[in-house]
Amino acid sequence: MIVVTGATGNIGRSLVGRLLGEGAAVRALTRDPARAGLPAEAETVRADLTGTDDLVPLLAGAEALFLNLAAGGDRAAAALLDAAVKAGVRRVVLNSSMAVTDTPADEDNFIARLHAGLERAVRDSGLEWTFVRGGNYATNALAWAPSIRASGVVREAHPDAQGVPVHEADLADVAAVALLDRSGAHLGKAYVVTGPERMTVAQQVAEIGRAAGRATRVERISEEEAAEAMTGRHLTKEAALELVRMFGRTVDAPPFPVSDAVERVTGRPGRTFARWAQDHAADFS
Missing domain, CATH: 3.40.50.720 (NAD(P)-binding Rossmann-like Domain)
Known part of the structure; x- marks a missing residue:
């Protein structure tokens, strides 16, 4: 069990x-x-x-x-x-x-x-x-769904912020292999799991537009405005601003390399963000 x-x-x-x-x-x-x-x-x-x-x-x-x-x-x-x-x-x-x-x-x-x-x-x-x-879950892009459905416009403080968005199914697959492992090969291991490619916020928004079949673009807003939009029951304004500024630092210095952990653990390449956008196209239409 x-x-x-x-x-x-x-x-x-x-x-x-x-x-x-x-x-x-x-x-x-x-x-x-x-x-x-x-x-x-x-x-x-x-x-x-x-x-x-x-x-x-x-x-x-x-x-x-x-x-x-x-x-x-x-x-x-x-x-x-x-x-x-x-x-x-x-x-x-x-x-x-x-x-x-x-x-x-x-x-x-x-x-x-x-x-x-x-x-x-x-x-x-x-x-x-x-x-x-x-980290940098591809599903974080679902936060853009209301604005994409309404106008095709995503408002972000750092359109050129870089990440390696990972499909939730890849995280689940890695976890499943570790949970089911009978050989002990995955015990005591800390796997950094990313998607297979680095992408900016603007590139992700464009990929969603292609999958959903609609025009999309990113409009730059201030860090303060971005933090206000993120603040809610589970995130304070201070924590949100810390996150926004952390994203901003990735414009010039990507924080993480692309990992091959999905392929090493599961035996197949990680799913691309384009695949994720296709899987979730209905959320943005």
């Missing part, structure tokens, strides 16, 4: 399908099973990881856990990790971040701090582990 947190998220949904396709038993955790829309073969279980309920029963009989910080935050992830130890889970695959560098620089931004702290907790747990350090 493999327990998947964040099962209705972009990575989690792909992961549940991949694991079921490999014949694994899957327990998918979600706040609302009735609306989850997951395959009937999965055991879909109601779970509020931010509450005070005992989490150990959620992991009863499980051999492995896919742990996603997005499914409740850092405190919930730490509590679930503790419950996994108590329940006798053998392995955890953590959806971490490529912002983690295993250097003092990890204290310099909140994304690295959060994930590095959780990585330390996983290492200290005594469980077998693999870290999937993703």
Whole structure:
């Protein structure tokens, strides 16, 4: 049995399908099973990881856990990790971040701090582990969907910011290989998982336009305006501004090389952003 947190998220949904396709038993955790829309073969279980309920029963009989910080935050992830130890889970695959560098620089931004702290907790747990350090998710482009549908215009502070957007299905595939591994080849590994090509924001917007069959363009706005647009229930204005400025630094100095981790782990090349845009064309039409 493999327990998947964040099962209705972009990575989690792909992961549940991949694991079921490999014949694994899957327990998918979600706040609302009735609306989850997951395959009937999965055991879909109601779970509020931010509450005070005992989490150990959620992991009863499980051999492995896919742990996603997005499914409740850092405190919930730490509590679930503790419950996994108590329940006798053998392995955890953590959806971490490529912002983690295993250097003092990890204290310099909140994304690295959060994930590095959780990585330390996983290492200290005594469980077998693999870290999937993703980032620059292609699905972040879904934030542009309302403005593309309305006008074809995306407003960003740094149109020339560079990234290596990764398809959620590739992150799920890497996680699935690690969760299902019987050889031990992936134990104790931290995989930095990127897409197969570097692209600017403007290039991504153009690719979406091609897939959706409509004209698109990027309009430059101030960093302050961009941060305001990102601020919400899960992100403070200060954190949003830190992110916007971090993106700005990638215009002249791309932060990460293109990784071949998807091909090394799964045996096939990573999906391109053009493929992602085609897969999600309906979201922008």
